[in-house]
Amino acid sequence: xxxxxxxxxxxxxxxxxxxxxxxxxxxxxxxxxxxxxxxxxxxxxxxxxxxxxxxxxxxxxxxxxxxxxxxxxxxxxxxxxxxxxxxxxxxxxxxxxxxxxxxxxxxxxxxxxxxxxxxxxxxxxxxxxxxxxxxxxxxxxxxxxxxxxxxxxxxxxxxxxxxxxxxxxxxxxxxxxxxxxxxxxxxxxxxxxxxxxxxxxxxxxxxxxxxxxxxxxxxxxxxxxxxxxxxxxxxxxxxxxxxxxxxxxxxxxxxxxxxxxxxxxxxxxxxxxxxxxxxxxxxxxxxxxxxxxxxxxxxxxxxxxxxxxxxxxxxxxxxxxxxxxxxxxxxxxxxxxxxxxxxxxxxxxxxxxxxxxxxxxxxxxxxxxxxxxxxxxxxxxxxxxxxxxxxxxxxxxxxxxxxxxxxxxxxxxxxxxxxxxxxxxxxxxxxxxxxxxxxxxxxxxxxxxxxxxxxxxxxxxxxxxxxxxxxxxxxxxxxxxxxxxxxxxxxxxxxxxxxxxxxxxxxxxxxxxxxxxxxxxxxxxxxxxxxxxxxxxxxx
Amino acid sequence: xxxxxxxxxxxxxxxxxxxxxxxxxxxxxxxxxxxxxxxxxxxxxxxxxxxxxxxxxxxxxxxxxxxxxxxxxxxxxxxxxxxxxxxxxxxxxxxxxxxxxxxxxxxxxxxxxxxxxxxxxxxxxxxxxxxxxxxxxxxxxxxxxxxxxxxxxxxxxxxxxxxxxxxxxxxxxxxxxxxxxxxxxxxxxxxxxxxxxxxxxxxxxxxxxxxxxxxxxxxxxxxxxxxxxxxxxxxxxxxxxxxxxxxxxxxxxxxxxxxxxxxxxxxxxxxxxxxxxxxxxxxxxxxxxxxxxxxxxxxxxxxxxxxxxxxxxxxxxxxxxxxxxxxxxxxxxxxxxxxxxxx
Numbered sequence: 001x002x003x004x005x006x007x008x009x010x011x012x013x014x015x016x017x018x019x020x021x022x023x024x025x026x027x028x029x030x031x032x033x034x035x036x037x038x039x040x041x042x043x044x045x046x047x048x049x050x051x052x053x054x055x056x057x058x059x060x061x062x063x064x065x066x067x068x069x070x071x072x073x074x075x076x077x078x079x080x081x082x083x084x085x086x087x088x089x090x091x092x093x094x095x096x097x098x099x100x101x102x103x104x105x106x107x108x109x110x111x112x113x114x115x116x117x118x119x120x121x122x123x124x125x126x127x128x129x130x131x132x133x134x135x136x137x138x139x140x141x142x143x144x145x146x147x148x149x150x151x152x153x154x155x156x157x158x159x160x161x162x163x164x165x166x167x168x169x170x171x172x173x174x175x176x177x178x179x180x181x182x183x184x185x186x187x188x189x190x191x192x193x194x195x196x197x198x199x200x201x202x203x204x205x206x207x208x209x210x211x212x213x214x215x216x217x218x219x220x221x222x223x224x225x226x227x228x229x230x231x232x233x234x235x236x237x238x239x240x241x242x243x244x245x246x247x248x249x250x251x252x253x254x255x256x257x258x259x260x261x262x263x264x265x266x267x268x269x270x271x272x273x274x275x276x277x278x279x280x281x282x283x284x285x286x287x288x289x290x291x292x293x294x295x296x297x298x299x300x301x302x303x304x305x306x307x308x309x310x311x312x313x314x315x316x317x318x319x320x321x322x323x324x325x326x327x328x329x330x331x332x333x334x335x336x337x338x339x340x341x342x343x344x345x346x347x348x349x350x351x352x353x354x355x356x357x358x359x360x361x362x363x364x365x366x367x368x369x370x371x372x373x374x375x376x377x378x379x380x381x382x383x384x385x386x387x388x389x390x391x392x393x394x395x396x397x398x399x400x401x402x403x404x405x406x407x408x409x410x411x412x413x414x415x416x417x418x419x420x421x422x423x424x425x426x427x428x429x430x431x432x433x434x435x436x437x438x439x440x441x442x443x444x445x446x447x448x449x450x451x452x453x454x455x456x457x458x459x460x461x462x463x464x465x466x467x468x469x470x471x472x473x474x475x476x477x478x479x480x481x482x483x484x485x486x487x488x489x490x491x492x493x494x495x496x497x498x499x500x501x502x503x504x505x506x507x508x509x510x511x512x513x514x515x516x517x518x519x520x521x522x523x524x525x526x527x528x529x530x531x532x533x534x535x536x537x538x539x540x
Numbered sequence: 541x542x543x544x545x546x547x548x549x550x551x552x553x554x555x556x557x558x559x560x561x562x563x564x565x566x567x568x569x570x571x572x573x574x575x576x577x578x579x580x581x582x583x584x585x586x587x588x589x590x591x592x593x594x595x596x597x598x599x600x601x602x603x604x605x606x607x608x609x610x611x612x613x614x615x616x617x618x619x620x621x622x623x624x625x626x627x628x629x630x631x632x633x634x635x636x637x638x639x640x641x642x643x644x645x646x647x648x649x650x651x652x653x654x655x656x657x658x659x660x661x662x663x664x665x666x667x668x669x670x671x672x673x674x675x676x677x678x679x680x681x682x683x684x685x686x687x688x689x690x691x692x693x694x695x696x697x698x699x700x701x702x703x704x705x706x707x708x709x710x711x712x713x714x715x716x717x718x719x720x721x722x723x724x725x726x727x728x729x730x731x732x733x734x735x736x737x738x739x740x741x742x743x744x745x746x747x748x749x750x751x752x753x754x755x756x757x758x759x760x761x762x763x764x765x766x767x768x769x770x771x772x773x774x775x776x777x778x779x780x781x782x783x784x785x786x787x788x789x790x791x792x793x794x795x796x797x798x799x800x801x802x803x804x805x806x807x808x809x810x811x812x813x814x815x816x817x818x819x820x821x822x823x824x825x826x827x828x829x830x831x832x833x834x835x836x837x838x839x840x841x842x843x844x845x846x847x848x849x850x851x852x853x854x855x856x857x858x859x860x861x862x863x864x865x866x867x868x869x870x871x872x873x874x875x876x877x878x879x880x881x882x883x
Contacts, residue, residue: 037717043840045630052597053584053627138596139585208630223721224631225640225832226713250712252830256695257711260703266710419844423579427594 033537034245036519038269038530039252039261044228047219048207049182052139059182060249060529064230066185066213067238069094069108069127069164070176074523074534081290083524086443089176092238093122093186093214094164103171103480108164114237116188116214124158129189131156133202141183147442148178149478172478177442182527188212216242216533226251230532243521243536262287262514268537269522270514271530274391275334278512288517291336291510292524296448297439298340298354299333299392301400301504302462307381307432314373316501320359321366324403329507332395336512340505346498351490353445354508357498366407378408384425384434388418393435396506429461436461437509441526445490446476453497464502469493554869558862562855566618569854570611573847580845584627601627614851623855624848628841633852636837641856642727643714644833647756647825648818649728650749652811654757655764660807662761663768667776668795678765686762694755694828701751709747713830719744752829756822760814767810771803778802804875812868816861 042057049062073088091097094108114122132153134141145151149172157165168175178184187207195206211219216239217230230247250267252258259277262270263286273281275291282289301323303310310316325341343356370376383400385393394415401411411433416424425431438459440447450473451457455465476489497503511528521534581598598604602613617624623633658681666678701708709716714729719741722732730749733742775781776799784794823835834853841849 039712043629045628051630052600053630055628138600139593142596143593223832224629224636225837226830248717250717250830252712253827253836254691254695254830257698257828257830260698261710261712264703264706264710266712417577417843419580419583420577423577423582427579427582 033518033539034243036244036247036269036532036535036537037267038247038249038271038532039258039267040249040271040530041251041253041255041258042272043225043251044222044249045224046208047211047222048204049185050134050137050141050202051204051208052137054140057529059527060532061211061219061228062182062185063525063527063529064217064247064532065211065215065219066182066187067093067114067122067215068180068182068184068186070097070179071239072177072180077292077524081292081524082522083292084526086177086295086526089180092180093127097176099176104168106166106168106175107159108166110162110164111237112162114214115235116191116212117218117233118188118191118212120188120190121161122186122188122214123161124164125161126189127164127186128156128158129192130185130187133187134183137202137204144181144183144441145178147447148172148175148184150175150178150184170478171480173444173480174442174447174478181441182529186214188214214238217247220246239533242533244532247532247535249530262516265516268516268519269530269535272528273512273514275332275336275510275512276391278336278514279334281514287514288519289512289514290522290524291512293338293508293510294439294528295443295526296353296441296445297437297509298503299337299396299435299437299506299509301506302431302434302436303502303504304429304432304434304461305463305465305502306429309373309375309379309381310432312373312375313500314369315375316504317359318366318369318373318407319404319409320357320501320504321362321369322403322407322409323359323504323506324361324399325359325506326361327399328396331399332392333507333509337510338508340507343498346495348491348494348498351445351487351494353448353490353494354505355494357501357505359501359504361403363403363406370407370409378410380410380412381433382412382414382431384414384416384431386418386421386425386435387415388421389435389437390415392509396435425461426458429463431461434461435506436503443526444481445493446473446479449473449493449497450477452503453493462502464500466496466500469496550873551866551870554862554866558866561862562858565855565858566615566851567611569851570614573845573850574607574610576842576845580627580847583844618855623852626841626846626849626852628844628846628849629837633848636849637834637852637856639727640832640834640837643831644819644822644826644835646728646730647749647752647831647833648815648822650753651756651760651818651822652815654753655761655814656811658757659761659765660768663765664772664795664800666765666769667772670773675769678769682762682765685758685760688758689824690755690759690822691824691828693758694752694825697751697755698828708751709744711748711751711829713832714745714748715741716744716748748829752825752831755828756818756825760818763810763814764807767807768803771806772799775799775803801875805872808868808871808875812864816857816864819857819860 040057044058046054046058047061048054049059069092071090071092072084072086073090074082075085077083093110093114095111096109098107110122110124116122135145135151135153149168155167159165191212192203192207196203216233216236218233219228220231221229228249232242232245234241255274258270261267278289278291281287303316303319305311329335329339340354340356342360343358346358348355383397385397397413401413404411425434438452440451449469451459453460453464453469454473455470472489472493476486479486511524513522515522518538519535520538521536523531523534525531581594581601581603585594585597602610626633626636629636662678666675669675698711702711715721722729722736722738722741725732725735729745730742733745781794781799784798822833823839826833826836838850838853
């Protein structure tokens with residue numbers, strides 16, 4: 001018996017013990033189709049995205065319970081599913097905004113009717129306090145704000161109650177998109193200040209447990225390690241009020257259990273399912289599966305230039321010709337995602353990113369390149385991957401190990417536990433050959449190149465150092481996309497990346513979700529969190 | 541009577557003995573967590589952290605201080621009853637332990653009840669009829685129970701009783717979505733709901749418990765059944781049993797009054813060991829059934845080098861072991877009068 005049938009049955013009993021105890025249970029959860037149940041494998045560890053130690057799955061609270069100044073519109077993709085639209089900035093808390101001639105002063109007019117949950121109007125002072133907090137607390141929020149050139153409290157000014165101004169050291173195309181990220185939320189500063197202490201001037205302890213926002217949903221209940229329950233804010237002013245009254249996010253660590261729950265119809269939505277399940281569930285046809293290629297994200301094989309043989313470009317190219325791309329795409333990605341091999345030319349024509357590199361498996365060519373290289377006799381190297389990513393990384397590594405063996409490179413596998421991964425791979429950058437999966441939130445190629453191809457930056461785990469790319473990134477990062485120099489610069493970056501291949505793209509992964517047939521309105525977002533605001537349940 | 545103060549003395553003596561053990565555990569758990577690979581500051585600095593932001597996190601976590609300074613700060617906190625804040629779950633370790641330990645205890649307790657109910661009769665029957673079909677059945681159950689990994693049994697049971705048959709409620713933790721947790725008294729949902737007089741919730745909590753408890757129980761019944769069988773076999777060969785039989789006592793009385801009572805001591809020892817072992821080792825069962833227990837908490841904490849949580853877990857488990865051993869020792873003196881007469 002499915003839960004919904006059960007609910008109907010119970011509500012049909014107007015009297016009786018069953019119905020009475022039901023009232024004692026979740027109030028108002030009964031038969032109406034307005035409660036959505038979501039399962040996820042990860043745990044939410046804070047309701048405050050600015051706090052240090054807040055993990056990724058917790059960002060969804062910022063998305064659903066808080067408002068930002070700006071948001072993105074949405075677009076329909078080729079397969080009929082919906083995605084946010086990077087090229088379509090929309091107002092959220094701001095009613096309108098104005099960019100000065102030199103692009104260095106941004107002025108936002110706030111909505112008149114926007115109120116926090118406690119009824120207090122949202123003012124520019126709240127925006128200022130929240131932004132000050134994000135750039136001061138350090139850690140991830142500060143780094144993400146800095147990506148939009150928002151670094152100092154002095155840059156933010158509350159001109160009057162409804163006018164907020166940002167001053168930039170230079171104009172940047174990344175600032176406005178950065179204001180849509182889950183980090184740039186607006187917090188009820190009066191509630192927060194009332195709970196601030198001398199040791200904790202930004203009320204991190206209070207907001208950690210008690211969100212104070214103006215967003216579409218409030219947190220009704222948080223049982224750490226078990227569930228988070230959102231309830232709708234009926235007075236939300238920054239968008240259409242949600243159709244669903246309540247959303248229950250249940251944490252179910254075992255993927256097999258999550259799959260059983262969605263297949264049996266006891267839950268409505270399963271967030272971030274493995275590619276293998278996505279394929280099988282789709283084939284079974286009972287539930288809807290949506291796979292969206294993750295923008296600005298690549299699964300790559302990185303050759304670390306600190307490892308002597310990889311300093312030879314011929315060795316790197318030989319590897320790029322030896323990788324069994326198609327087998328990886330079929331056996332690790334289960335055909336979900338976008339292929340990134342077999343491109344037409346080594347001179348890119350478009351500035352689309354990611355785009356296929358002109359490599360494909362050609363062992364003859366790979367052997368020839370190895371023979372020409374300074375390591376014609378081959379060498380041994382460990383191939384490392386993150387155990388937390390084992391679902392795709394392990395089959396990928398095995399296939400690469402086998403293929404590289406054929407061109408004289410003896411590969412051993414090195415599995416690194418999740419917590420250790422960031423330290424050895426990204427901070428120390430000490431892994432000779434490894435699998436990496438960086439994706440940039442802000443969807444421009446130069447943003448990807450900034451993080452992944454510039455010496456010293458976090459995701460450049462190859463220790464790749466190229467003066468020209470660094471110069472191009474420097475010149476392009478803040479440049480407007482319609483600048484005449486923008487496209488040639490990007491094309492040149494991609495061309496160097498293709499020729500030098502310090503990072504060998506394997507494929508562009510996709511974000512897979514499964515939902516019941518009656519659940520509609522799902523939208524893909526770059527932050528990969530579930531935005532519950534547009535979701536609806538069809539009455540059946 | 542002299543026996544009562546003697547027993548008290550035993551308890552006091554045992555508690556005193558536990559002190560050096562606990563001190564040792566505090567030191568070792570502190571050092572071991574620091575020896576874990578991985579840098580928590582890097583991990584918790586988040587996806588796009590820069591050098592400075594990692595450094596800021598390190599300072600805010602107090603990890604920039606030297607080891608002895610960190611250790612004394614930790615001991616100072618412990619003395620004030622503070623176990624620190626778990627970074628991976630964002631909750632105070634003490635809160636986590638007090639909510640998760642009852643969940644694990646409830647699960648393990650029910651699993652053990654199931655185990656005993658199945659394993660002891662099985663063991664006794666197998667011992668009284670060696671090499672009969674029941675002995676073979678016992679051997680089969682024991683071997684299967686040990687050799688099947690718990691996550692496999694768990695998933696198989698979920699597949700059969702939830703997915704195919706639909707008899708069992710959705711494996712979504714301690715309570716179905718429809719119910720609210722009962723007011724906190726003991727932390728055991730079934731008992732708390734009964735105290736509250738809410739039979740519906742108690743029934744629901746019990747229904748959630750059955751599959752995970754059986755899964756864990758299947759795993760733990762092996763040592764209990766084997767130990768019961770072995771101990772019974774040994775006792776049944778004893779002279780006093782032959783004498784009792786020769787004296788014409790009924791088979792029932794011989795078996796349960798004389799044989800079982802003498803065979804029960806090693807079984808109790810095994811029970812204690814199995815209980816404490818199962819409490820920490822039911823991680824996989826907890827994962828499959830989304831059970832918010834202490835095992836999965838500890839493993840998650842270990843994976844992300846969450847020092848405070850790991851230390852708190854080790855310490856509380858150590859305390860539990862001490863208490864459990866004490867309880868077993870005291871139970872011995874109740875079961876076996878010889879022990880009470882000594883010293």
